[in-house]
Amino acid sequence: MKALAxxxxxxxFPDHGDDRYRVRHYDLELEYRVGPNRLGGTAxxxxxxxxxxxxxxxxxxxxxxxxxxxxGTPARFRHRHxxxxxxxxxxxxxxxxxxxxxxxxxxxSPVSSHWGGLxxxxxxDGSIVAGQPIGAPSWxxxxxxxxxxxxxxxxxxxxxxxxxxxxxxxMARRRVGxxxxxxxxxxxxxxxxxxxxxxxxxxxxxxxxxxxxxxxxPSAAEPRVRHDFGRQGAMVAxxxxxxxxxxxxxxxxxxxxxxxxxPVEAQGMxxxxxxxxxxxxxxxxxxxxxxAHQWFGNSLTLxxxxxxxxxxxxxxxxxxxxxxxxGGESAAVHAGxxxxxxxxxxxxxxxxxxxxxxxxxxxxxxxxxxxLHALRRIVGDDAFFQTMREWTAGHRHGTVTxxxxxxxxxxxxxxxxxxxxxxxxxxxxxxPLP
Ligand SMILES: [Zn+2]
Numbered sequence: 001m002k003a004l005a006x007x008x009x010x011x012x013f014p015d016h017g018d019d020r021y022r023v024r025h026y027d028l029e030l031e032y033r034v035g036p037n038r039l040g041g042t043a044x045x046x047x048x049x050x051x052x053x054x055x056x057x058x059x060x061x062x063x064x065x066x067x068x069x070x071x072g073t074p075a076r077f078r079h080r081h082x083x084x085x086x087x088x089x090x091x092x093x094x095x096x097x098x099x100x101x102x103x104x105x106x107x108x109s110p111v112s113s114h115w116g117g118l119x120x121x122x123x124x125d126g127s128i129v130a131g132q133p134i135g136a137p138s139w140x141x142x143x144x145x146x147x148x149x150x151x152x153x154x155x156x157x158x159x160x161x162x163x164x165x166x167x168x169x170x171m172a173r174r175r176v177g178x179x180x181x182x183x184x185x186x187x188x189x190x191x192x193x194x195x196x197x198x199x200x201x202x203x204x205x206x207x208x209x210x211x212x213x214x215x216x217x218p219s220a221a222e223p224r225v226r227h228d229f230g231r232q233g234a235m236v237a238x239x240x241x242x243x244x245x246x247x248x249x250x251x252x253x254x255x256x257x258x259x260x261x262x263p264v265e266a267q268g269m270x271x272x273x274x275x276x277x278x279x280x281x282x283x284x285x286x287x288x289x290x291x292a293h294q295w296f297g298n299s300l301t302l303x304x305x306x307x308x309x310x311x312x313x314x315x316x317x318x319x320x321x322x323x324x325x326x327g328g329e330s331a332a333v334h335a336g337x338x339x340x341x342x343x344x345x346x347x348x349x350x351x352x353x354x355x356x357x358x359x360x361x362x363x364x365x366x367x368x369x370x371x372l373h374a375l376r377r378i379v380g381d382d383a384f385f386q387t388m389r390e391w392t393a394g395h396r397h398g399t400v401t402x403x404x405x406x407x408x409x410x411x412x413x414x415x416x417x418x419x420x421x422x423x424x425x426x427x428x429x430x431x432p433l434p
Contacts, residue, residue: 012356017145040105059144063106126200136192149189196266209233224279247299292318313368
């Protein structure tokens, strides 16, 4: 990693991830005690070596580690500063498949970052995971890089009074004594930061729409939840038409029993706080934003955090499209308003390389959305929405880069758009809206 420092393509979070192997599948067998916030269990990773491996590193927080096995044989390990360095008893051959099993227990503690603690977080009576961008190691050992997507089985055992929601399909729910084991399977590849477990005393309701949708919520929030999420089914239908088929089997919303600064996206799932439901659809744009991440972020995941506008710009633009589709202000009105506001802000940010501390800068969101609106203006609606649909179809469940998007847009427009994209994505000055 050191050799990359300072290079234009150096990763934003060089301490996370190991490019010497790829994970194919995570099998997480966990137990959680809500009161003492105690998490333990076994993580079994099925992986493939890129090169011959004498040792490998996993990202993992401050848990007590009982044992590490590679291909079923105990391996030496060293665990410090968020890294679990594993030395197998004999080297793993190039392109060979192997398994790593880690047994652990402890109190999950958030990964510290520029944005505060990330990852598994205890609530007053339950827990949430807010993993973006580097919080996954707070609860399971992983190869924490967004381009190493894998399939998951997540089994969680906890007191039966709680509902457990994790990514993918609920395959089993077994009650034994006072505890219940919930088993979820995520069949589509998923980035580590999108893996999620939500635990709380929730009720749930089902929404009408083109894909199965469930909302989990604390019972006191029911009337507000029913009203505020009442148009989500129509939203799924509108986005399906604009962006192509919804990429997963179902969509689950959790309204956690606490206030959250911002909603959190996870694969096939979004997490809101009770402060985001007011009973007046005051935050409906956020419902649209989080839903849009299922296409832009979760199905199509950035290969590098540098390209964060491919998630946030697209999800913000989807807010404007929902406003337009639902009879509110048109995307053009939103674009005009935000262009005027951004022109008052400092222009010291490059959209396609904002720097690791500014990936969640609001200008990334709004200028990203403006870039898409400007593209729509210069190529026309037909070419623009064809671009969106080919984008989501061509990279479904994969990883993406800015260069791939700009090339696709140019191909569908039938002319090179390099100059256009350079001014919006690579220069600091704010271009006029076409
Ligand atoms: Zn977002």
